[in-house]
Amino acid sequence: MATLSIHAVSKIFAGDTAAVDAVSLEIADGELVCLLGPSGSGKSTLLRMVGGFEQPTAGSIAIDGQDVTRLPPEQRPTGMVFQSHALWSHMNVFNNLAFGLKLRRRPKGEIRDRVEAVLDLVGLKGYDRRMTHELSGGQQQRVALARSLILEPKILLLDEPFASLDQHLRERLREEVRDIQLRLKITTLFVTHGQDEALSMADRIVVMRNGRTEQTDRPEVVYRNPLTPFVAGFIGTMNFIEGRVETGRFRHADFAVDLPVADGPVTLAVRPEALDLVPADGVRQATVNRVTDFGTHGLVDLSLSDGTRIKSLVRRPEPFHPGQGVGLKPRAFAAFRDTVKLYGAIDAEPADQH
Structure with missing residues (x-):
C-alpha cells in the first residue's frame, strides 16, 4: 500500500x-x-x-x-x-x-x-x-x-x-x-x-x-x-444549444428558458436524460429524426430549426416517430460562456415521460 x-x-x-x-x-x-x-x-x-x-x-x-x-x-x-x-x-x-x-x-x-x-x-x-x-x-x-x-x-x-x-x-x-x-x-x-x-x-x-x-x-x-464545456461534452452524451441571454432569459430561435446570468451569448448544456419531450401544442420546437428502442429506454434524435442536433432519453419510445413535432422542457442544465461556467449543474431526477 x-x-x-x-x-x-x-x-x-x-x-x-x-x-x-x-x-x-x-x-x-x-x-x-x-x-x-x-x-x-x-x-x-x-x-x-x-x-x-x-x-x-x-x-x-x-x-x-x-x-x-x-x-x-x-x-x-x-x-x-x-x-x-x-x-x-x-x-x-x-x-x-x-x-x-x-x-x-x-x-x-x-x-x-x-x-x-x-x-x-x-x-x-x-x-x-x-x-x-x-x-x-x-x-x-x-x-x-x-x-x-x-x-x-x-x-x-x-x-x-x-x-x-x-x-x-x-x-x-x-x-x-x-x-x-x-x-x-x-x-x-x-x-x-x-x-x-x-x-x-x-x-x-x-x-x-x-x-x-x-x-x-x-x-x-x-x-x-x-466545470468546462470540454468535460461536459467528453463525459457522457451532451446537448449543446447556442443562444443568447436577454434580461434573465436564454433565447433560441425555437425555445426559451429562464437563466439568471448576464446578458450575452451563452451555450446551454443539457443531458438527454434531463430533456423532456412534450406535445407541441401548436408550437413545434424540435422535429424528430429517428427513434431508437433500447428495450429499457428509448433515445429520440431531434433537430432544431437551425440544424442543431439534440437527443432526449425517454422511458417509452412508442409515442414518437420521425417527422413529429415536439416541445422541449429541460429539467436541469448548465450554461457556459466561452470556457467559463456561468450557471448550474446538469443533474436531474428521472421523470415519467411519454
Whole structure:
C-alpha cells in the first residue's frame, strides 16, 4: 500500500511539443484514479513517466514520499500492464510469471507458491503450463495483470489494458480488475479513453486535454457538475444549444428558458436524460429524426430549426416517430460562456415521460 505524488510534471518532445504540461496529482493509499482523455491528451505519457519509461522534462514523482523521478523502471515499486499484453510467446504462463521472481533469486518453492496464488487471484488456476498463444485475448490480459501483481508492486499502472478486447469481455474484465484492486487495496493509476470504464471503476477521474488537467473529482461529480464545456461534452452524451441571454432569459430561435446570468451569448448544456419531450401544442420546437428502442429506454434524435442536433432519453419510445413535432422542457442544465461556467449543474431526477 502506498501514496503517489506527481508534482508539476511536464514532458516536452522535439519541436517544443508539450505532451504533458505541469500536471500535479496526489493519489491516496489504495485509491484507483483514472486518467481520461482523447488521443494526444498526454495521459499515457504521464503514466509512462510514473513507471519510468519516459523521463520528465520538469517536475517530480514520489512514491511513499521517496523521489523516484530519475529511477529506471526496474528500480521503481511499480507494476505496469500494457494494452499489448507484452507477454513472452516462447514461454508458458508459469515462466512468464516466474521470470521476475527468478531475477530476484527467490527460492523455487516460493516462486511456485506465488505463481499458483496469483493465477488463482486472476481466475486462471491450472493454466500454468499453457503457452501464451494458446490463450484468448482476455486470458492473456489476465496473465499480464498477474505478472505485474506477482512482484507485489506498491503502485499498479494500467495503460488501456482492455482496448483490444470486445465489449462484453471488456466489461467483465474491468469488473474483475476492480474487484482485485479493492481486495488487494493496491494504489492504482489507470489510463483509458473510455468514459464508461472511468465512470464504473474510478474513485476519482482526471480529465486531460492537450497535456493539462481540465477537472479532477469523483465520477459522479465530473458527470453531474462538469466545470468546462470540454468535460461536459467528453463525459457522457451532451446537448449543446447556442443562444443568447436577454434580461434573465436564454433565447433560441425555437425555445426559451429562464437563466439568471448576464446578458450575452451563452451555450446551454443539457443531458438527454434531463430533456423532456412534450406535445407541441401548436408550437413545434424540435422535429424528430429517428427513434431508437433500447428495450429499457428509448433515445429520440431531434433537430432544431437551425440544424442543431439534440437527443432526449425517454422511458417509452412508442409515442414518437420521425417527422413529429415536439416541445422541449429541460429539467436541469448548465450554461457556459466561452470556457467559463456561468450557471448550474446538469443533474436531474428521472421523470415519467411519454
